[in-house]
Structure formats: C-alpha cells, structure tokens
Amino acid sequence: MEALNYFALSWLSPELLALTALGTFLGIYVGAIPGLSVTMAVSILISFTFSWDVNHALCLMVGIFMGGVYGGSRTAILLNIPGAPSAIATALDGYPLAKKGLAGEAIGLSTVMSVIGGFVGIFVLAIAAPTISEFAITFQPRDYLLLAILGLTLVGSLSSGSLAKGLFAGAMGVLVGTVGLDPLTAEERFTFGIIELWDGINVIAAMIGLFGVSEALHQLHHLDKAIIKQKISRIIPPWADVRRFLPLSIQSSFIGVIIGALPGTGGDIAALMAYDQAKRSTKKPEVPFGQGAKEGLIAPEAANNAAVGGAYIPMLTLGIPGDAVTAVFIGALFIHGLNPGPLLLIEQPHMFWFTVGNLTLANIFVLIFGLTGIRIFSKLVECPKGVLIPLILLLSVVGAYAINNSVVDVWWMLAFGVLGYFMRLYNYPIGPVILGVILSKLIDENWRRAILSERGDMGQFFANLFSSPLSSVLLAAIVFALFTQTPLWTRWLKPKLFSKV
Amino acid sequence: MKKIILSTLAGLALSSTAMADFPNKDIQGIIQWGAGGSTDTVMRSVSPHAEEILGTDIILTNRTGGVGAIATKYVNAKKADGYTLLMGAENPQMYKVLGLADIDYSDMIPVNVLARGIPMLVAQNDAPFNTMQEMIDYIKANPGSVKVGSTGQGGLASIVMAMIESEVKLDVTTIPYNGDGPALTALQGGAIDVMPAVLGAAVQHIKAGRMKAIALVDNQPSPVLPEVGIITEALPGLDKYLPYGPFFGVFVKQGTPDEAVAKLTDAFTKAAQAEDFQTLMNNRGYGIMNLSGQPAVDFLENYRSVSSWLVHDAGFSKRSPEEFGIPRP
Numbered sequence: 001m002e003a004l005n006y007f008a009l010s011w012l013s014p015e016l017l018a019l020t021a022l023g024t025f026l027g028i029y030v031g032a033i034p035g036l037s038v039t040m041a042v043s044i045l046i047s048f049t050f051s052w053d054v055n056h057a058l059c060l061m062v063g064i065f066m067g068g069v070y071g072g073s074r075t076a077i078l079l080n081i082p083g084a085p086s087a088i089a090t091a092l093d094g095y096p097l098a099k100k101g102l103a104g105e106a107i108g109l110s111t112v113m114s115v116i117g118g119f120v121g122i123f124v125l126a127i128a129a130p131t132i133s134e135f136a137i138t139f140q141p142r143d144y145l146l147l148a149i150l151g152l153t154l155v156g157s158l159s160s161g162s163l164a165k166g167l168f169a170g171a172m173g174v175l176v177g178t179v180g181l182d183p184l185t186a187e188e189r190f191t192f193g194i195i196e197l198w199d200g201i202n203v204i205a206a207m208i209g210l211f212g213v214s215e216a217l218h219q220l221h222h223l224d225k226a227i228i229k230q231k232i233s234r235i236i237p238p239w240a241d242v243r244r245f246l247p248l249s250i251q252s253s254f255i256g257v258i259i260g261a262l263p264g265t266g267g268d269i270a271a272l273m274a275y276d277q278a279k280r281s282t283k284k285p286e287v288p289f290g291q292g293a294k295e296g297l298i299a300p301e302a303a304n305n306a307a308v309g310g311a312y313i314p315m316l317t318l319g320i321p322g323d324a325v326t327a328v329f330i331g332a333l334f335i336h337g338l339n340p341g342p343l344l345l346i347e348q349p350h351m352f353w354f355t356v357g358n359l360t361l362a363n364i365f366v367l368i369f370g371l372t373g374i375r376i377f378s379k380l381v382e383c384p385k386g387v388l389i390p391l392i393l394l395l396s397v398v399g400a401y402a403i404n405n406s407v408v409d410v411w412w413m414l415a416f417g418v419l420g421y422f423m424r425l426y427n428y429p430i431g432p433v434i435l436g437v438i439l440s441k442l443i444d445e446n447w448r449r450a451i452l453s454e455r456g457d458m459g460q461f462f463a464n465l466f467s468s469p470l471s472s473v474l475l476a477a478i479v480f481a482l483f484t485q486t487p488l489w490t491r492w493l494k495p496k497l498f499s500k501v
Numbered sequence: 502m503k504k505i506i507l508s509t510l511a512g513l514a515l516s517s518t519a520m521a522d523f524p525n526k527d528i529q530g531i532i533q534w535g536a537g538g539s540t541d542t543v544m545r546s547v548s549p550h551a552e553e554i555l556g557t558d559i560i561l562t563n564r565t566g567g568v569g570a571i572a573t574k575y576v577n578a579k580k581a582d583g584y585t586l587l588m589g590a591e592n593p594q595m596y597k598v599l600g601l602a603d604i605d606y607s608d609m610i611p612v613n614v615l616a617r618g619i620p621m622l623v624a625q626n627d628a629p630f631n632t633m634q635e636m637i638d639y640i641k642a643n644p645g646s647v648k649v650g651s652t653g654q655g656g657l658a659s660i661v662m663a664m665i666e667s668e669v670k671l672d673v674t675t676i677p678y679n680g681d682g683p684a685l686t687a688l689q690g691g692a693i694d695v696m697p698a699v700l701g702a703a704v705q706h707i708k709a710g711r712m713k714a715i716a717l718v719d720n721q722p723s724p725v726l727p728e729v730g731i732i733t734e735a736l737p738g739l740d741k742y743l744p745y746g747p748f749f750g751v752f753v754k755q756g757t758p759d760e761a762v763a764k765l766t767d768a769f770t771k772a773a774q775a776e777d778f779q780t781l782m783n784n785r786g787y788g789i790m791n792l793s794g795q796p797a798v799d800f801l802e803n804y805r806s807v808s809s810w811l812v813h814d815a816g817f818s819k820r821s822p823e824e825f826g827i828p829r830p
Contacts, residue, residue, distance in 0.1 A: 137690040184677040198567040263686050320686050331542040341705025452676050
C-alpha cells in the first residue's frame with residue numbers, strides 16, 4: 001500500500017505531473033537533435049534545479065531521459081540522421097520507410113513499440129531489480145570481451161549486399177576506435193602528438209558525418225527528383241499490427257533490459273543486438289531488411305527504451321550506474337543530499353517506487369507526445385531539397401560542435417561526411433563503421449584486463465573460459481552465430497532439422 | 502540594458518570596496534572533466550553560491566580531454582582578466598613529469614582549493630585479510646595472486662601503490678580501469694581483490710557490507726568511518742607523504758589583476774561555507790579544505806612534489822621532477 005502511494009506520487013501532484021510532461025516533451029526534441037545528448041541535458045539540469053526539491057528535479061530529469069531515448073528515432077526515420085548512437089539501427093529500416101512515403105506510419109509504429117519496450121523495462125525493474133543487478137556485476141572482463149565479439153558478428157546483419165564490404169567497414173571502425181590515449185597505459189596511439197586526438201575520434205561526430213552529411217551530399221544527385229508525398233492518413237498503427245509484432249517487441253525489450261543493466265554497455269549496443277536478433281528470427285519479412293522492414297524498425301526501438309529501465313536496475317539497487325545518464329543521476333542525488341548506493345533503498349525506501357511510478361508516467365507522456373505532432377514532422381521530408389539539404393548540414397554542424405564545445409569535432413564530422421558519401425557511392429554499408437568504433441574500446445580494454453588477470457597465461461584464460469558458466473554460454477552464442485553462416489548449416493543441417501516445420 | 506542595471510546594483514552592493522568594477526560581465530567557468538563526474542558535480546554545486554556573492558552569472562562549460570590538459574591550455578590561452586576560471590582536479594600537477602603538458606597549477610593562481618578526497622584501500626569481502634598488516638603478509642606469502650585495480654599510471658591508485666612500494670616490495674597483479682567507479686564495480690563482481698579508491702566513492706558500499714575497508718591512506722582516522730585503521734599503523738614511513746589526496750580547485754591565469762583575484766577568492770571562500778555545499782562534500786566523503794592564498798599554494802606544491810617523485814621513483818615518469826625544480830618531499 002505504501003509502495004502504491006509512492007508510485008502514484010508524481011501522478012497525483014499537479015506540479016510533478018507537469019514537470020514530467022515538460023521533461024518528456026523537451027527530451028524528445030533534445031534526443032532528436034544529433035549531438036545534443038540526454039547526458040548533457042540532464043547534467044545541465046543539475047545546476048539548474050540545484051535549489052529545487054529533489055522530487056521536482058527528478059521528475060524533470062526522468063522525463064528528459066525517457067523522452068530523449070525515444071526522440072533519437074525521429075531524425076533517424078525522417079532524415080537518416082540518428083539522434084544518438086542508440087538510434088542507428090532504427091535508421092536502417094526506418095528511413096527506407098520514409099522514402100516510400102510511410103514516415104507517418106513508421107513514426108507511429110516506432111512510438112508504440114518504444115512505449116511497449118519502456119514498459120517492459122520498467123516492469124522488470126519493478127519486479128526483479130535485486131536479482132538482475134547481482135547477476136550483472138558478476139560479468140568479468142572476459143565476459144565483456146565475449147559480448148563485444150558477439151557484437152562484431154552483427155556486421156553481417158548490418159551489411160546488406162556484400163559481406164566483404166561490411167567487414168571492411170567494420171574493421172575501419174575498429175581502427176578508428178583505437179585512436180587516442182591507450183585506455184590502460186595512457187600511451188599515445190595514432191595521435192601524431194596532437195592533444196585534440198588524445199580522447200580519440202568522437203563516435204557521435206563520426207556518426208553525424210557518416211549519416212547526416214553524407215546523406216545531404218548524396219541527395220544533391222537527386223535535386224530535381226519529385227518529392228515523395230507522405231501518406232499521413234494512418235499514424236496510429238492498427239491493432240492487428242501491434243498484436244502481430246508484440247512477441248518481437250517483447251523479445252527485443254528483454255535484450256534491451258539485460259544489456260542496459262550491464263554497467264559498461266547501454267542502449268546503443270542493445271538496439272543493434274535486438275536488430276540482429278530480429279533479422280535472424282524473422283522467417284519471412286514482408287519487405288527485406290534494410291529496405292523498410294517493420295521488424296527492423298520495431299526491434300531496436302523497443303530495445304533502446306527497455307534499456308532505460310535496465311540502466312536503473314544497478315543504479316537504484318547498488319548505486320552503480322547502468323549507463324552514462326544514470327551516472328549523472330547519481331551525481332544529482334548526491335547534490336540533493338541523498339546517498340545513492342546500496343543503502344539507498346534502506347535509507348530512502350520511497351525512492352524506488354517513486355522512480356518506478358515516475359518512469360511509467362514519463363513513458364505514457366512519450367506515447368502522447370510521440371503520436372501527436374507526427375503530421376507536422378512528416379512534412380519535414382516533403383520540404384524542397386533546396387531547403388532540406390542546408391538544414392541537414394546546419395543541424396550536423398551544430399550537433400557536432402555541441403558534443404564537446406569543440407570545433408575539432410566539426411572537422412571530423414565533415415571529414416566523415418565526405419568519407420560516408422563515397423562509401424554510399426560504392427555501396428559500402430555505413431552501420432558497421434559505427435559498430436566498430438563502439439565495440440573497439442570494449443574489446444581492447446576487456447581483452448587486456450582479462451589477460452592481465454591471468455598474468456598473461458593463455459592456458460589459464462581458456463580454462464576459465466570453459467569453467468565459468470556465463471563465459472561458456474556467451475562463447476556458445478558466438479560459435480552458434482558463426483556456425484549458422486557456414487554452408488554446412490545453411491545447405492545441409494538446417495533443411496534437415498527444419499524441413500518438417 | 503539589464504546587464505548594466507545588474508552591474509550597477511552589484512556595484513552598489515560592493516560599494517565599500519573602492520572601484521568595484523569587477524565583475525561587470527558574465528564569468529566563464531571551464532570544467533576539466535565531463536558532465537556528471539565528481540569534478541563536474543562539485544563545481545556545479547559551489548558555483549550558484551559564488552554567483553550570488555559576485556552578482557553575476559558563471560557560465561559553466563565542460564571542456565574535456567587530454568586528462569584535463571585541453572581545458573587547462575584553453576584557460577591559459579585566454580586573457581588574464583579573471584573572467585575565465587579553470588575548474589579542475591589534481592591531474593595537471595602530474596603533467597610535467599608524465600610529459601603531458603608543460604604547464605601545471607604552479608603556472609596559475611589558485612582562487613580556492615575547495616576539497617580533498619581521502620584515499621583508502623578496500624578489498625572484496627572474500628579476501629583473506631582484514632588489515633593492512635594482514636594484507637602485506639598475505640601478498641608476501643602468495644606473490645602475484647592478489648589483483649589490484651588501478652586507474653592508469655599516474656592515477657590515484659598507482660600513486661598509493663607507489664607509496665606502499667616505497668616501504669615494502671609487493672608482487673601484485675595490476676588491472677587498470679577507467680576510474681574508480683568501474684573498478685569498485687569490478688571489485689564487487691570479484692574481478693579484482695583490492696582497490697585504492699577515494700573514501701567518498703567507497704563509503705556507501707562499505708557501510709552496506711558489499712566490500713571491506715583495509716586502511717585509510719591518511720594520517721588521521723576519518724569521522725565517517727571511525728573504526729577503520731590508518732595506513733601509518735602498518736607503514737609508519739608513509740607519514741612524510743601525508744596528508745595526500747585528489748582535490749578540486751578553482752584557478753585563474755597568472756597575471757590576473759589582484760583586485761579580481763581578491764573578489765573571486767572572497768566569493769568562493771564564502772560559497773564553500775554554504776551549508777548545502779558542506780553537506781554534499783561530507784556525504785561524498787570529501788574533506789573541505791577551502792584554502793586560498795599561500796596555504797593553497799603550499800598544499801599544491803606538496804601534492805606535486807609527493808606525486809612527481811613517487812611516480813619518478815616507481816619508474817613510470819617520462820621526465821625527472823628535477824628538470825622542473827620540483828623538490829623532494
């Protein structure tokens with residue numbers, strides 16, 4: 001009963017309700033603009049809400065978080081510029097839908113699925129938080145390594161067409177990710193003595209360039225092509241569609257919660273893994289993946305919103321941030337005189353149910369704000385190219401500068417834009433580059449931590465790989481992912497095993 | 502127009518000091534570390550109080566990168582007029598010996614050294630030792646078997662280990678992490694056994710019984726964890742390095758007019774006394790220092806000479822502290 005009281009706290013107070021709504025609304029727009037990140041918005045709010053009551057401040061920030069993660073899909077679908085790395089997978093099938101004149105339907109569907117994902121995340125947070133957080137912290141460096149290698153197998157899914165070109169793009173991403181101070185020894189790598197390169201090449205700058213600028217340059221080819229009229233009659237997806245895709249969205253949401261709960265991995269990897277899983281498990285998509293498959297839109301959107309609930313799991317139970325945003329939340333709680341940590345739920349038991357209730361409320365606002373205003377947004381794609389292309393370029397420059405208040409990132413963004421243009425021209429997939437950059441660090445650090453823990457003893461490393469149940473499962477997943485691509489499986493075993501199905 | 506009125510008002514409020522024309526515009530605060538980090542949190546919570554006293558806005562910007570060197574160089578390239586503040590942590594004090602940059606805080610004027618973190622050693626609950634002496638004995642008996650987390654060479658953990666190594670040689674396996682947060686998570690998951698971290702980062706986990714405290718790396722016990730012993734009980738030779746710890750401070754460029762430095766110093770000294778700032782620092786386990794003027798310079802010098810020489814003697818400095826005239830502690 002007491003839990004219910006705290007749960008409903010933000011629902012019943014008009015002020016808290018209004019702040020959550022405002023936060024969610026702002027979050028959608030912050031999330032939609034590439035370069036403006038939720039992390040940044042939340043930390044600016046810390047000093048802004050410094051003198052406020054803690055509940056008021058949290059409502060605004062939770063709204064921004066929930067809205068922001070969802071908002072990243074907007075520009076991904078409409079302009080092929082993901083608002084954040086967690087919306088990269090969304091662009092793969094969302095943008096082709098917009099090109100077919102189905103932007104309204106795509107946004108409607110992604111909104112509903114995001115909200116379902118959000119609810120699954122919150123539900124898991126509410127019922128299983130302690131169990132999952134204990135599980136999440138048992139991940140050893142070698143398990144993160146295996147997870148990252150599993151992530152690399154996604155290159156196959158992200159490259160429609162030539163696998164060789166996909167591998168090339170992925171390897172280039174991994175290489176880009178190694179630039180900067182060595183994460184473990186602070187030795188300089190590929191920096192040429194330039195201080196601006198110490199922190200490496202910013203993945204968001206690369207993303208904005210590869211997707212946004214290259215898209216703008218590419219569209220210059222088609223300046224005179226007739227503008228696609230957007231059908232905006234159907235925005236709220238039909239119930240049959242929602243029901244048909246419900247199993248997929250729930251499955252994707254669970255991927256999202258678990259990856260989100262792991263300290264060190266977040267919505268970006270979750271969304272890509274869910275996309276891959278959807279591509280593998282969907283037997284006969286109406287439209288092939290990469291050309292506007294609804295499954296390819298639903299999976300990443302459900303997963304990245306479910307990762308929000310996931311990220312809260314270790315934060316609320318153990319005081320360990322599940323991602324960059326929850327790390328900022330921990331700072332906010334400190335400033336407001338609370339002690340986020342394993343004792344938080346004992347000292348402040350109301351915090352848990354208040355947060356769960358508030359996340360639920362923010363998720364409902366995502367549904368409301370997400371489904372209204374789609375008509376105006378869809379018109380954006382109908383803009384004359386002469387207006388749209390400069391707008392994309394302007395947005396890209398502002399976004400790249402905003403990451404770090406640094407012009408260096410703008411130059412990188414432009415360079416990656418030109419690179420991305422040529423990659424498109426020669427049919428090289430772009431997704432694997434970003435995947436490579438994201439995973440490069442994870443692999444680099446954890447491989448070395450894993451091997452340092454064994455004092456360089458490879459035999460011991462492999463012995464532990466097989467003796468730990470968690471590592472064995474992850475290893476089996478990698479072997480399976482690779483094996484199912486071999487002729488032995490596709491030509492011989494698969495038909496034999498599934499012929500009667 | 503609004504600004505003129507504001508600055509006139511500020512001028513009236515400070516009319517006791519002659520020629521009160523600083524500050525007559527917004528002040529820029531450049532934070533060395535990213536949003537949500539400990540430096541960011543400290544600066545964002547002290548600044549609103551300083552704003553009130555100065556009667557002007559302090560616009561905070563995170564300029565991350567190069568272990569804080571990008572922000573440091575940025576502020577150093579600005580005019581020395583007191584309108585650009587460097588809000589940083591301890592890192593620049595190691596730039597010279599690690600070969601990262603040719604400036605450190607001795608090339609700037611400290612406005613206020615706000616607070617200091619107290620380093621301590623924590624261990625995972627299953628570790629077969631409970632005190633510093635037991636830990637040393639165990640490591641000697643089982644060389645190479647204890648995994649110690651680190652935050653990279655020149656980071657706090659490496660300096661604490663170098664301090665211990667200067668008294669007793671220990672064979673441990675060092676595993677680096679990106680900061681003490683991820684390392685303490687790894688400690689709870691059993692990936693490492695021991696971590697030198699700041700008290701503030703570990704205190705909640707210790708109180709909840711998720712890890713155990715081995716010793717404080719300080720010369721006096723802490724009121725936050727009164728039952729935990731201090732490292733000099735087992736290694737009295739470390740006394741010469743203490744008190745030591747990562748700190749947060751506000752700095753301006755060398756050559757800033759005295760009047761501006763005086764006003765900034767006054768504002769931050771009062772801001773650091775604000776009750777909610779004090780509560781925040783206590784909760785996070787940081788010791789308030791609120792040092793300015795010569796005492797601040799002395800603290801910074803001691804920090805620099807202790808870390809530089811420890812790092813040099815441990816063999817991972819790029820250049821000798823002697824080259825920069827840094828005296829031995």
